[in-house]
Amino acid sequence: MKKFLAGLTALALTATLAGCSNTPGDPASSGGPAPDSSVPEVTTPSTQAPPDPDLLNPLTGEYNLVSGGDRPVAVMVGNNDKSRPQLGIDQADMYMEVETEGGITRIMAVFSNASRVPDQLGPVRSARTPFVSVALAMDLIYCHAGGSNTALDAISKSDMDNINALVYDGTTFWRDATLKKEKGTEYSMLVSGKNLVERMEKLKYSTAADRTAPFTFGEKAGSGAGDKVQLNVSGNRIVSFTYDGDTGLYTKQNGALEKGNFHKSAEGRPITASNVLILYADKYMESSDTCNFKMSSGEGILVSGGSSRDIRYSVANSGMKFTEADGTAMISAPGKTYICLVDSKLKGKTSLS
Numbered sequence: 001m002k003k004f005l006a007g008l009t010a011l012a013l014t015a016t017l018a019g020c021s022n023t024p025g026d027p028a029s030s031g032g033p034a035p036d037s038s039v040p041e042v043t044t045p046s047t048q049a050p051p052d053p054d055l056l057n058p059l060t061g062e063y064n065l066v067s068g069g070d071r072p073v074a075v076m077v078g079n080n081d082k083s084r085p086q087l088g089i090d091q092a093d094m095y096m097e098v099e100t101e102g103g104i105t106r107i108m109a110v111f112s113n114a115s116r117v118p119d120q121l122g123p124v125r126s127a128r129t130p131f132v133s134v135a136l137a138m139d140l141i142y143c144h145a146g147g148s149n150t151a152l153d154a155i156s157k158s159d160m161d162n163i164n165a166l167v168y169d170g171t172t173f174w175r176d177a178t179l180k181k182e183k184g185t186e187y188s189m190l191v192s193g194k195n196l197v198e199r200m201e202k203l204k205y206s207t208a209a210d211r212t213a214p215f216t217f218g219e220k221a222g223s224g225a226g227d228k229v230q231l232n233v234s235g236n237r238i239v240s241f242t243y244d245g246d247t248g249l250y251t252k253q254n255g256a257l258e259k260g261n262f263h264k265s266a267e268g269r270p271i272t273a274s275n276v277l278i279l280y281a282d283k284y285m286e287s288s289d290t291c292n293f294k295m296s297s298g299e300g301i302l303v304s305g306g307s308s309r310d311i312r313y314s315v316a317n318s319g320m321k322f323t324e325a326d327g328t329a330m331i332s333a334p335g336k337t338y339i340c341l342v343d344s345k346l347k348g349k350t351s352l353s
Contacts, residue, residue: 057112059093060274061217061334068115069207073196074140075117077107078125082183084254087190088118090269096339099234099283100128101290110140113207114200117193124165124173124189127151129292130341136160137320139211141200145173145189148290158317161205163196165189172199214320220331222302222309225352229276229303230257232349233340239263241276241338243306250276250303252338257351274335276303277322278350279313283343293341301350304333308352 051063058070072093077086079097092109093116100106108131111117127147132154135142145165147155155162165173172195180188200207229250230240240257241250249272253260263271279300281293297314302322310325322330342350 057093058213059110059112059215060336061215065112066115068113068197070113071207071209072110072112072138072140073114073117074108074110074131074135074142075121075191076125076127076131076142076144077109077121078123078187079105079107082187083123083125085264085266086122087266088121090265090267090271091116091118091121092336094337094339095271095273096131096134096341097233097239098128098130098293098341099237099291099343100130103234103236105233105237106131108134110138111193114141114193114196117191117196119192119194120176120190121192122176122190123179123183123187124191125186127155127162128290129154129286130295132158132160133295133315134320135162136317137315138214139209141205143191143196148287150286150290150292161203163199163203165191171195212319214322215332215337216322216329217334218331219305219333220309220324221305222307224301224308226303226306226308228257228351228353229278229308230351231278231340231342232346233342235343235346239340241273241303245306247272248305248333249274249335250338271338272336273338274304274333275337277301277311277332277337277339278303279339279341280344280347281341283345293343295341298344301352302330302332303352 055063055065057064059072077089089109093112094110096108097105106125106128124145127144129148129151132142132151136158142160142162144162163172173189173191175185175188176190227243230238232238238256240253240255240260243250252263252271254263255261277300279298281295281298283291283293286292295315300311300313301308302311311330312323312325314321324330
């Protein structure tokens, strides 16, 4: 259907020439005779070849793709107390956490292609409108288990490529017996990358996309603090991130700094990211139960590399875009990005140190 042109400035490795400077008989170094001008200088080219552009991960700027095309897929994952710890969630290439209803948040786990989805991912939960908007803007294949009326209506009207677990063929998604017994039916749905690849083939969904990736990768320091960040993703849900200068990664906690618990997968692996992206938008109730956000454009903060700076964003059917405060393309560090969409009224609760 589409070819995902990684609209990013990747950190391309360039081959270098290593000149040989060991000229025989250099009097300055050995006290011997003057060099023989008849002996040509020898240079040895580097054997390091530039990376294969087909391996470039458009969501992280890293060369880690193996197979499966370059069109990202997104899977809705529960994030309330019963949903955690989630299976396989630490493997995602990008995250987006948003309030859905009553202060509860969900996470859209995004993978650069279906082949990167782990053998077990879940619990798979239903669609919500803010995620549908971003999935449409980024041309993601959107995977979910049913959805709110407004979200399903948005999916239908946009005719976006999606895989609904509640109308699956009996093999793509499955109920885990242990989760069903311990947590209930709605928290037992799982999916695998292998199954998604097969399902996409049956649906004739393209594994290539032509939507420009929203990230430009490089090095750019901010003027604000950024070793630690704490924010309210909803009125009653706090998340925080702590930077490790040795790894260049932020580790996520559920709860306030110094008080929260590390957000780990069911396999015991923490959620980490190179970039924490906080987007502010006005929240409103789209129904008596579910909320949505006015996010056609707005302001935010990029926390990366131990510093922070103001950014701007826009979300449209034609694409998602991030820019610096001066309007140039936003530069983020290579690696995963964790996006938090936050109600503008809660902006004052964001703390950076």
